[in-house]
Amino acid sequence: MKVLGIESTAHTFGVGIVDDGKIIANERDTLKPLSGGIIPREAASHHYRFAPTILKNALDKSGLKLKDIDLFAFSQGPGIIPALKVGYQLSTFLSKKYKKKLIGVNHCIAHLEIARLYTGMNDPVMLYVSGGNTQVITYYNKSYIVFGETQDIGVGNLLDKTGRRMGIPFPAGPEIEKLAMKSKKYIELPYSIKGMDVSFSGLETFVSKLIGKEKNEDIAFSLQETVFSMLIEASERAMAYCTKNSLVITGGVAANKRINEMGKIMCRDRKAKFSPIPIEFAGDNGAMIAYTGYLMRNYKQEDLEIRPRFRTDTVEINYR
Numbered sequence: 001m002k003v004l005g006i007e008s009t010a011h012t013f014g015v016g017i018v019d020d021g022k023i024i025a026n027e028r029d030t031l032k033p034l035s036g037g038i039i040p041r042e043a044a045s046h047h048y049r050f051a052p053t054i055l056k057n058a059l060d061k062s063g064l065k066l067k068d069i070d071l072f073a074f075s076q077g078p079g080i081i082p083a084l085k086v087g088y089q090l091s092t093f094l095s096k097k098y099k100k101k102l103i104g105v106n107h108c109i110a111h112l113e114i115a116r117l118y119t120g121m122n123d124p125v126m127l128y129v130s131g132g133n134t135q136v137i138t139y140y141n142k143s144y145i146v147f148g149e150t151q152d153i154g155v156g157n158l159l160d161k162t163g164r165r166m167g168i169p170f171p172a173g174p175e176i177e178k179l180a181m182k183s184k185k186y187i188e189l190p191y192s193i194k195g196m197d198v199s200f201s202g203l204e205t206f207v208s209k210l211i212g213k214e215k216n217e218d219i220a221f222s223l224q225e226t227v228f229s230m231l232i233e234a235s236e237r238a239m240a241y242c243t244k245n246s247l248v249i250t251g252g253v254a255a256n257k258r259i260n261e262m263g264k265i266m267c268r269d270r271k272a273k274f275s276p277i278p279i280e281f282a283g284d285n286g287a288m289i290a291y292t293g294y295l296m297r298n299y300k301q302e303d304l305e306i307r308p309r310f311r312t313d314t315v316e317i318n319y320r
């Protein structure tokens with residue numbers, strides 16, 4: 001069975017194709033604004049502009065034609081409304097034109113499923129870290145349970161906002177990572193974790209006041225050490241609580257070497273398994289939507305609208 005998946009929740013427009021669950025194409029383009037953050041209508045116009053090329057590139061890579069596709073999948077949410085609409089409209093059009101089924105996929109669950117696929121971990125605790133989302137999740141009784149999450153902004157958003165104040169354009173995460181590698185000077189920062197929940201907005205304000213007073217590399221290093229420690233601590237607590245012995249880290253921030261190193265050390269200390277996700281599949285991509293669409297191929301869905309506030313823990317997981 002051949003599934004084509006479309007991702008368009010935020011900054012990235014992506015098309016992925018899977019053949020019986022095997023990924024055979026994964027093409028994308030990410031909006032990189034010249035200044036400032038992601039503006040919803042700019043994300044949408046980026047996606048409309050790139051959709052034809054990305055779709056064509058994915059089909060060329062796979063050697064397939066649209067008429068060969070058996071099922072279309074799209075990222076239903078959570079996400080930015082104008083951006084979500086692009087993937088929704090394109091996938092709805094294609095499914096009608098080729099008379100094939102359409103599946104709506106929860107974007108967060110797609111990040112989790114692609115991580116399980118590429119790390120080979122069957123039943124891990126999952127730390128999902130991206131621009132807008134930060135959650136500690138595990139599977140229980142036909143759903144993904146959120147054990148802990150950010151009470152305000154996502155960790156990627158914290159890195160992006162801090163980067164922006166340093167003059168680094170979106171996405172700032174990779175540049176903050178490079179800066180952090182140049183420093184070993186730790187500046188004490190607020191560390192806010194309650195149980196398995198975390199909060200970043202106080203930290204964001206605190207760090208904003210250091211810019212200009214401390215070196216950017218020392219700020220980057222201290223910020224990474226602090227927030228990644230909070231997240232690995234929350235993950236360890238979830239692992240202990242539900243006696244799971246493996247961890248995966250997924251989402252755009254999972255491209256970061258330091259968070260993976262911390263995860264690995266924590267897992268080694270508690271004799272648990274850890275394996276990093278390949279960078280290609282860390283951030284938003286179409287392959288994860290196609291793959292999750294494939295897992296959900298037998299679902300009967302009624303509500304195929306976009307769902308901007310779609311929560312991870314509201315989907316019944318009946319393919320596991």
Ligand code: AMP
Nearest residue numbers: 130131156171173174252253256283284
């Ligand atoms: P996503 O929405 O899942 O694609 O994740 C995007 C977020 O990942 C943005 O906030 C990026 O700044 C962040 N990101 C990407 N690469 C890295 C990296 N190497 N280190 C930290 N954050 C990163």
Ligand code: MG
Nearest residue numbers: 130252283284
């Ligand atoms: Mg994402």
